[in-house]
Amino acid sequence: MAMRGHRPVLAVVCLALMSVVSAVAAVNVALPDIARETGASQTQLSWIVDAYALTFAALLLPGGALGDRFGRRRMLLAGLSVFAVASLGATMTSEPSTLIAFRALLGVGAALVMPATLSTITATFPPAERVRGVAVWSGVAGAGAVLGLLLSGALLEWFSWRSVFWINVVLATVALVGTARVVPESSAPDEASRDVVGAVLSVAGLGVLVYALIEAPTHGWLSAHTLGGLAVGVVVLAAFIAWEARTARPLIDPRHFLRAPFAAGSLSLTAQFFCFFGFIFAFLQYLQLVRGDSPLVAALSLLPLPLGLMPAARTAPKIAPRLGQARLCGFGLVLAAVGLTVLSTADTSTSYWVLAVGLWPLGLGMGWAMTPATAAITDALPASQQGVASAVNDLARELGGALGIAVIGSVLNATYRAGIDNAGLPGPIAEKARESVAVATHIGGPVQAQAHAAFVDGMQLALLIAAGTLVAAAVSVVLLLSRSRRTTVSSVRAVPSA
The missing domain is CATH 1.10.287 (Helix Hairpins)
Structure with missing residues (x-):
């Protein structure tokens, strides 16, 4: 079948992928509105974001195994149905705890959908078209988070935070109908875990x-x-x-991580997405609650990041052969750390141009580090185990994001709570202000000023920790990849000539 015959399948699975990938980051734009309407605390906001990321990451490998065993089309239909129903439920609640539960259920659906999308391409496309299909899939997976942020920002200009979940319902429903109509069934029950x-x-x-x-x-x-x-x-x-x-x-053989390139690529991706999603969680609240930006302006303010990331990702395959995977990946991680360090200087009156100067190298560094990290994972395993390589690539990203939101959000919350002095306020109001910067902003006056300063202190510390994480990862990745290269060269030299 020519690529033309596979285009409807590719379009449907990429729409399904876009639905679940964009949902990871899109809700971050809505957090200030959610906090104001539902009274969610900073801890509950962390859970609203991370309940999805956690269940997504934790169930990703089992979800892939279920698709292999019972059929990828069946898992797409089941996952998209769960995703749509959970999103619909989220539009009908005003309780933070219920919203957290629906976000966790969304993650269950996403864990069934994402591995089935890639497996459908690799299992049903002919070899000549498979590479192109995987390339399109990779582009959608990479751009989904940014597109989700921009779409959510636009919706929130005119609608409530519930519109972020309504768009999930629409995307999942269209993908569900498309899957039922055009996606073929495929499975590998003998190979499934x-x-x-x-x-x-x-x-x-x-x-x-x-x-x-x-x-x-x-x-x-x-x-x-x-x-x-x-x-x-x-x-x-x-x-x-x-x-x-x-x-x-x-589900995953831990002995794969004894291969230095495989371990290095996994560590690099985990560290990158640890910092990226933790940064998004903190920074979008800073832009809206501290700087007073609208949701759309806040989302557009992040554009220097993809403007650095996308060109860097395209040029990385050309640079890597000349510079080497170890140097390029290490340099990219350090450059991203420099961007985070610049962003950690932001306070209540920082010019946007300073933020842009930090965002661009953050994206540039991620683009240069991400491609060699992915290549290190896939190149470390033979062709027969590329499914494992793909699963670990996805798992590293989602697991890094889940841990990043938890750690960065926790550091931010702890510093914020420690920086609030509610002397002179009634007890219930004082506690609410201490739990939520959105509530403190609503109170106004000295409480608002103190809350903004405390939030900035927490964000600065959190971003410095993220920058330090990237530097530590850069050192580890360079050492692992360099050791692997020396071992390979030594092995080649040890082989006697014929």
């Missing part, structure tokens, strides 16, 4: 770890609640790794 124990351990470990991180500002970082939660999460994840290493058909 049936690792139920691994799935339970991964979900439990990540869930407990993220819960402890997000709730730390409320209970205290050194409290038994926080330290116990972190310890339990780490132990359960260690049990997951041990189980995966010994089971016959694991």
Whole structure:
């Protein structure tokens, strides 16, 4: 079948992909409106964003395995149905806790949809058209977050925060109809993992770890609640790794990470998306609540980031052979860290041009680091295991995002709470102001000024931590990739000539 015959399938699966990818970041634009209308605290705002990212990341590998076993088309239909119903439910609530639950259900649907979209392309397209199809899929996956932010910003100029979820309903419904009409069924039941124990351990470990991180500002970082939660999460994840290493058909074989390029690429992508989604969570609140920008202006303010990222991603394949994967990836991570460091200087009166100067190198660095990181993962495994490489590539991004929102949001929240002095305010109002910068902004006067200063302090510290994370990742990635190159060269030299 020519590419023309596959275009409807490609269009439908990319629309499904766009629906779930854009939902990761799009809700960030609506957070100030959600906080004002629902009274959500900073901790609850973290959960509203991260409930989706967490369930998405934790169920991504099991979701792919279900598609392999029972059929990718079936999983697309099931996932899009769950996604649409959960989005519809979110439009009908005004309770933060209920909204968090619907966001978690959205993540379940997304985990069924995303792996099925790529697997449909690789399983049903002929080899001559498969590369082009995967390239289009990769472009949509990369641009989805930015497009989601811009679309949400435009909607919020005229409609309430519920419009962000209504657009999910529309996109998922159209994709659902398209899947039923044009997407063929495909499966690989003999190759599918049936690792139920691994799935339970991964979900439990990540869930407990993220819960402890997000709730730390409320209970205290050194409290038994926080330290116990972190310890339990780490132990359960260690049990997951041990189980995966010994089971016959694991969700992911941890021995792959003993390959230096595979480990380096996974670490780089995890660190990048840890910082990116954590940054988006904090920065969009800063633009709207502290600077007073509208949702659309806030979304448009981020444009220097994709204007750096997209050209860099296109030029990276040409630069990598000359500079080397290790140097390019390391340089990109350091450049992104420089961008975050510039952005960490932002305060209540910073000129937008200073922000633009930070956003552009952040995007440029991510573009140069992302391509060699993805290549390192895919090149480390043989052709027969490219499905594993694709799954780990997706998992690194979603897991990094979930952890980034949890850590960056927690640091921001803890610093904000510590910087609020509510002396002279009635008890309930004082506590509300301490829990939410949106409430403090609504109160106005000295409380608003103090809240804005405290929020800026928290954002500055959080972005510096993110920058430090990227520098540490750059050092580790360069060491891993350089060691791999030296090992390869040594092995080649050791082979006797014929």
